[in-house]
Amino acid sequence: MVTITALDTFDVRFPTSIDHDGSDAMNPDPDYSAAYVVMRTDSPDGLSGYGLVFTIGRGNDVQTAALAALEPRVIGRRVEDIVERLGDFARQLNGDSQLRWLGPEKGVMHMAIGAVINAAWDLAARRAGKPLWRFIADMTPEQIVDQVDFRYLTDALTPHRALEILRAAEPHKKLRIAQLEAEGYPAYTTSPGWLGYTDEKMQRLARQAVDDGFRTIKLKVGLHLEDDIRRCRLARATVGPDIAIAVDANQRWDVGSAIEWLKPLESVGLAWVEEPTSPDDVLGHAAIRRAVAPTPISTGEHGQNRVLFKQLLQAGAVDLIQIDAARVGGVNENLAILLLAAHFGVRVFPHAGGVGLCELVQHLAMADFVAITGKKEDRAIEFVDHLHEHFVDPVRIVKGRYVAPTAPGFSAQMHPASIRDHLYPDGIVWQGVAMAADR
């Protein structure tokens, strides 16, 4: 009998603010960080599960404390009970009434629960010897439905309707797996578009992105309108008419200012406008979308849970959505969101970048292609070429497309040396930052 013996947590931070990587209109100086969790077992082969919450620096200690608070719910449990009933495991963690009060189902505690759930999925996929996308794809429609907590969803999506969607995919799975393994999954890149970059750097990286095979790039906007207009036009001139350009305002505007700001940008021909306002504002997104149509509106990387996504879709507030692998309640809640999107016929462009988000979310998009929607060429997973070297099984991008992972698990495992060196505040990298600041 194999049991969970430990839930080890690590406050891992990268001093990215020094080079303005990841800077946008709301986040001028992020230090990309991970509250990292390892679910250890007493299996003789060293079987463990890995998960993380992505943060941008301060507060990563609080996020790590939230992971540690879940120890009593996990340690001593039989691995078999967890990996064979991942839906029950997720419901138990989310259903802890005392912890639920701290959200409910949102913020620090919910993200911690999501990371531990993701670590359990990683463990389950490793144990099965499959990459996570394939582990999900090989489930029956009934098994997938069992993963989802339909509480608060049934006015939009019932288990019966979810089964219909999943059963329709069933006969095509084998072919889709072959397609995915042969073709990969489209990526888009945000690498050129950080707000702290000069025009020249942006143009150089945009040209590079096209040369590398990307068909969509994304620019950060929202700080100064004239800069945005100039940068968008420069980007269009650089990449030509056939490359899609999306913009991301990172929640910068009120409803009225979003509408005003987006008018002069209309001529650029935007693929979508991401996070024009508060991620909580369902009615606000709907109002903006109506006012700036046909410019497509999207949100979701900060979407707190399935109830928010349900409403965005019910209200017709978005043309497409982002999902994030490490903000909601783990794989289970993301399956709910993917099924909702499929039901409403809305495309998903997963959010990635940060620390490990590309590694994680690719599995969800690929599982969606095989087991849910059967679509990938009309959508793309975000890609930022950043910090992948710290992962044991980093994403592989070939000609602007994610290559389907083959190693077992959820790809979240970091190299021990990366963890050790970037521990905050005592890792050697942070000692170096402190010394440089003292000079």
Added chain:
Amino acid sequence: MVTITALDTFDVRFPTSIDHDGSDAMNPDPDYSAAYVVMRTDSPDGLSGYGLVFTIGRGNDVQTAALAALEPRVIGRRVEDIVERLGDFARQLNGDSQLRWLGPEKGVMHMAIGAVINAAWDLAARRAGKPLWRFIADMTPEQIVDQVDFRYLTDALTPHRALEILRAAEPHKKLRIAQLEAEGYPAYTTSPGWLGYTDEKMQRLARQAVDDGFRTIKLKVGLHLEDDIRRCRLARATVGPDIAIAVDANQRWDVGSAIEWLKPLESVGLAWVEEPTSPDDVLGHAAIRRAVAPTPISTGEHGQNRVLFKQLLQAGAVDLIQIDAARVGGVNENLAILLLAAHFGVRVFPHAGGVGLCELVQHLAMADFVAITGKKEDRAIEFVDHLHEHFVDPVRIVKGRYVAPTAPGFSAQMHPASIRDHLYPDGIVWQGVAMAADR
């Protein structure tokens, strides 16, 4: 020059689950707790500010860690700078881009920020020698508008419109203060209604509530429909036709099940139905309200921030709202919510109970009466007669009404002995619980 010298934090818990006090359909065994914070200064008179986040047990350590994470934003700052520009102080804490990522503006980090902001208001009111309600009431309309972060609100409420509301109240303030001091503010009580109580205990406490002068009582519902019908009818038979009965489902239902459940309860004549479904579900509340009209629908005690309240009001999703003094971003965000409610003409029935929530929220309701709406007899503040003995300036209820506090501050300060004895896990009370469990 007086400066902030420390932000001391305490994990304080009360073993309330032993007697089922506070039990409801979603929270069967709460241990009422406070992540408690003291903002200390080097003022010779010992001036300090006190704040807290209410939780129901597990995770109170995480909430306490989130308070401690705010130390670097506070320690060493001049008290004068903070108390004279509380709006800027709140915007600075909420605007920390790295911490904001952990919500944004919701969950553990947002509640911690709210408690520290509340501690600063407590400090400011103590320094001014006024109870907080009076400290707010004595501000000019312009000063109150300066407290509010209008970001994400301007499609519903502009600073200009807020000023109109506040200026209309200005000539009546003196009279209202006199009225408040003479009459108090109506209370309603949830003491009879906890789900773990027997019918007999519920009836006895309901009778007692009426004898004590309360005009509204509230019962918990949502676990078993037949129990709810029986309990509501028994309560109606006990209190007679002139006492209002509200029910609280604590987020138990989906949209469809809420509508079905509420039909057999209609004949009881409910004053309102609280939290019928997810607190995040604006569209869901609107759908329930339309379907069960004229039964009034409410929510808000778990409302994460002003953006959610804005939408509830924009969508016509509620007949009334609850506010909570310790869930959103402190006094500043609650002023935003009170102004939104005033603009939309929706009554506020503040949530209380827990640990210190009555003590805190009374000030907000009273400030609303004097400086914003001028209304109190068509609304009421929740009251639960529980744990008040641990506070230095506990609420006073006379004939079913809150007596306006006269001591300076926000009434959140706890007795040092109460903190010491209930520290988790090493306080003497918890040592006793552990010993009893070992027997």
